[in-house]
Amino acid sequence: MTRHGKRADLIVHEQDPFNAETSLAALAEGPLTATDAFYVRGHGSVPEIDPAAWRLRVHGLVERELNLSLMTLREAFREREVVATLQCAGNRRAGLMAVRDIPGEAPWGAGATGTATWTGVALADVLALAGPLEEAAHVGFVGADPSDEAEPAQPFGGSIPLDKACRPEVLLAWGMNGEPLPAVHGAPVRVVVPGYIGARSVKWLERIEVRSAPWEGYFQDVVYRLLPEDGTPGPGAGMPLGLVALNADVLSPADGETVRAGPVEVRGYAFAGGERHVARVDVSLDGGTRWSRAQLLDDLGRWAWRHWRTTVELPPGEHEILVRAWDSSAATQPEDEAALWNPKGYVNNARPRVRVRAAP
Amino acid sequence: MTRHGKRADLIVHEQDPFNAETSLAALAEGPLTATDAFYVRGHGSVPEIDPAAWRLRVHGLVERELNLSLMTLREAFREREVVATLQCAGNRRAGLMAVRDIPGEAPWGAGATGTATWTGVALADVLALAGPLEEAAHVGFVGADPSDEAEPAQPFGGSIPLDKACRPEVLLAWGMNGEPLPAVHGAPVRVVVPGYIGARSVKWLERIEVRSAPWEGYFQDVVYRLLPEDGTPGPGAGMPLGLVALNADVLSPADGETVRAGPVEVRGYAFAGGERHVARVDVSLDGGTRWSRAQLLDDLGRWAWRHWRTTVELPPGEHEILVRAWDSSAATQPEDEAALWNPKGYVNNARPRVRVRAAP
Numbered sequence: 001m002t003r004h005g006k007r008a009d010l011i012v013h014e015q016d017p018f019n020a021e022t023s024l025a026a027l028a029e030g031p032l033t034a035t036d037a038f039y040v041r042g043h044g045s046v047p048e049i050d051p052a053a054w055r056l057r058v059h060g061l062v063e064r065e066l067n068l069s070l071m072t073l074r075e076a077f078r079e080r081e082v083v084a085t086l087q088c089a090g091n092r093r094a095g096l097m098a099v100r101d102i103p104g105e106a107p108w109g110a111g112a113t114g115t116a117t118w119t120g121v122a123l124a125d126v127l128a129l130a131g132p133l134e135e136a137a138h139v140g141f142v143g144a145d146p147s148d149e150a151e152p153a154q155p156f157g158g159s160i161p162l163d164k165a166c167r168p169e170v171l172l173a174w175g176m177n178g179e180p181l182p183a184v185h186g187a188p189v190r191v192v193v194p195g196y197i198g199a200r201s202v203k204w205l206e207r208i209e210v211r212s213a214p215w216e217g218y219f220q221d222v223v224y225r226l227l228p229e230d231g232t233p234g235p236g237a238g239m240p241l242g243l244v245a246l247n248a249d250v251l252s253p254a255d256g257e258t259v260r261a262g263p264v265e266v267r268g269y270a271f272a273g274g275e276r277h278v279a280r281v282d283v284s285l286d287g288g289t290r291w292s293r294a295q296l297l298d299d300l301g302r303w304a305w306r307h308w309r310t311t312v313e314l315p316p317g318e319h320e321i322l323v324r325a326w327d328s329s330a331a332t333q334p335e336d337e338a339a340l341w342n343p344k345g346y347v348n349n350a351r352p353r354v355r356v357r358a359a360p
Numbered sequence: 361m362t363r364h365g366k367r368a369d370l371i372v373h374e375q376d377p378f379n380a381e382t383s384l385a386a387l388a389e390g391p392l393t394a395t396d397a398f399y400v401r402g403h404g405s406v407p408e409i410d411p412a413a414w415r416l417r418v419h420g421l422v423e424r425e426l427n428l429s430l431m432t433l434r435e436a437f438r439e440r441e442v443v444a445t446l447q448c449a450g451n452r453r454a455g456l457m458a459v460r461d462i463p464g465e466a467p468w469g470a471g472a473t474g475t476a477t478w479t480g481v482a483l484a485d486v487l488a489l490a491g492p493l494e495e496a497a498h499v500g501f502v503g504a505d506p507s508d509e510a511e512p513a514q515p516f517g518g519s520i521p522l523d524k525a526c527r528p529e530v531l532l533a534w535g536m537n538g539e540p541l542p543a544v545h546g547a548p549v550r551v552v553v554p555g556y557i558g559a560r561s562v563k564w565l566e567r568i569e570v571r572s573a574p575w576e577g578y579f580q581d582v583v584y585r586l587l588p589e590d591g592t593p594g595p596g597a598g599m600p601l602g603l604v605a606l607n608a609d610v611l612s613p614a615d616g617e618t619v620r621a622g623p624v625e626v627r628g629y630a631f632a633g634g635e636r637h638v639a640r641v642d643v644s645l646d647g648g649t650r651w652s653r654a655q656l657l658d659d660l661g662r663w664a665w666r667h668w669r670t671t672v673e674l675p676p677g678e679h680e681i682l683v684r685a686w687d688s689s690a691a692t693q694p695e696d697e698a699a700l701w702n703p704k705g706y707v708n709n710a711r712p713r714v715r716v717r718a719a720p
Binding site: 226228229239241242243244245246273274275276279280282288290291293326327328329330331332333334335336339340346347349 | 586588589599601602603604605606633634635636639640642648650651653686687688689690691692693694695696699700706707709
């Protein structure tokens with residue numbers, strides 16, 4: 001075990017704030033990611049919170065301000081469970097950094113994502129008690145984790161549209177994979193916003209602010225925005241991220257691996273994000289001229305990725321395995337990773353490729 | 361005027377069933393498409409319907425079957441207006457046919473799309489009166505237009521998920537751009553499903569069937585499905601289309617046009633489909649190495665495309681103008697049109713390009 005109850009095979013990008021991604025081998029174990037292998041993207045030190053003293057304040061454009069204890073939250077609302085994939089906007093940044101360096105950003109591979117069963121109450125139910133006013137259009141979340149990454153330093157925060165906040169899948173969660181939410185994942189209570197970038201699933205939740213405008217804090221107004229290639233981060237620059245874009249990667253074999261020539265099993269994940277689902281995954285061995293269909297594995301519901309598998313026949317020699325996923329709008333991934341380069345290294349959703357050597 | 365009250369500059373693919381697309385010049389006139397220029401995709405002859413005798417039957421998995429006159433529909437429910445872009449799944453098929461022929465399909469250019477103001481009642485309000493049963497999951501629509509394209513011959517039909525059907529933007533519409541819906545567009549009443557392929561916006565609506573499963577008729581179970589390159593149409597083959605995939609095209613200058621060297625205005629449309637919106641449009645003159653930002657024009661609401669414009673400096677000579685749109689999930693369009701080829705020629709959403717000659 002490394003720190004925070006995590007397995008030793010996590011790839012740690014930073015110790016404090018703790019930032020670590022899941023190994024592809026651990027992701028390949030199955031469509032539900034074990035808690036001790038689940039990626040962590042932190043922006044500040046893990047705060048120590050006494051659950052008995054914890055209060056959740058709900059304020060802003062509401063008829064009735066709330067100040068709820070954990071006990072009230074657990075007793076006054078219906079408990080719900082959602083299987084949801086979280087994915088960091090910086091997932092697969094390493095591929096963009098290979099094109100051109102991105103100083104000051106961690107080189108996340110394809111393991112800044114994972115799927116868990118989350119337990120808690122619907123944010124919608126809490127909002128219904130507070131009663132959003134007519135002008136309410138966004139719901140902001142603030143954590144208990146002051147971050148020096150922000151300018152000025154501030155707790156992590158962000159918002160989602162009220163429309164999304166009122167859907168039953170958005171949780172205030174205290175459980176992960178059937179166990180109490182670990183401290184490093186936001187205990188006592190975190191937000192889980194299925195289909196949205198991980199940054200909106202604010203950990204160590206302390207405050208919910210119902211607003212007329214999107215969040216104006218650093219983590220939504222300056223970062224977690226897609227800049228054009230020649231853009232400079234600044235308040236309101238670029239487009240705000242939110243919905244996750246269709247993405248996929250190969251989990252096995254590993255890039256650079258030597259496999260035995262003959263039939264080789266290829267496995268991976270694909271995640272549609274938003275309200276879409278993965279409709280098809282194709283695999284090509286000739287750079288994209290001919291494609292074969294992979295088999296989509298366990299369907300864990302509309303908020304979870306799909307794992308997929310296929311068997312390809314590899315004669316001895318060097319091979320490149322190229323993959324493309326399709327979502328339920330029949331949209332597929334862009335080809336050219338280099339053309340997706342952006343100054344903060346977000347949303348690399350280019351078609352993944354791994355190079356392998358088949359040994360006789 | 362050609363038949364059906366349409367302008368002479370429509371590009372007619374077929375007279376009966378009437379199939380005609382809007383000229384790009386007409387689309388370029390503004391973000392709202394004039395009714396007499398709006399594209400038509402028909403699968404059967406335009407039926408003659410007496411509005412006074414017309415009835416709408418609502419049946420299937422409902423507590424209460426309905427059989428409504430047009431007067432009741434107009435008087436008993438709140439009138440609503442939605443600006444929505446419709447787009448045929450075959451829009452831009454000509455680009456795929458240039459890669460490899462698609463026998464038996466019309467070579468639609470980029471004008472199988474348009475945006476209008478639709479007036480009617482929310483399908484949700486009618487469904488609420490009927491009372492969907494617990495097992496209800498899809499809502500099917502049947503028109504009054506028998507089609508010989510189907511095997512066996514049958515009226516046009518299709519379904520959408522109940523979840524979408526209950527959103528306020530889905531209309532049973534009798535008005536288009538402030539005038540009565542013309543016969544060729546589905547009078548007296550058509551469905552308008554914003555964000556979905558045009559095929560779900562069933563014209564000459566006669567029957568609504570609340571179901572547990574998606575529509576099993578020809579126009580959803582056999583066609584309007586994306587097949588893999590080597591697939592063969594058949595019941596349930598390929599993935600059903602529904603949500604529109606992010607798309608864009610250049611409206612001016614035209615492909616092959618000679619323009620005057622110097623500053624040249626480039627205009628076009630971009631449409632995100634589904635619940636997404638267009639977040640950015642980029643233009644490149646060097647094949648995609650450097651991109652500049654186009655200006656997004658009038659925002660007509662979440663169900664409408666965005667027109668865009670930019671000015672590029674073209675020295676004398678040959679040029680290729682390449683465009684890519686981005687949606688609110690930070691997804692962009694695939695590059696390679698050839699790789700999108702499919703046996704029925706649907707969903708060509710590759711980055712558009714036009715070649716122009718700048719004369720000194």
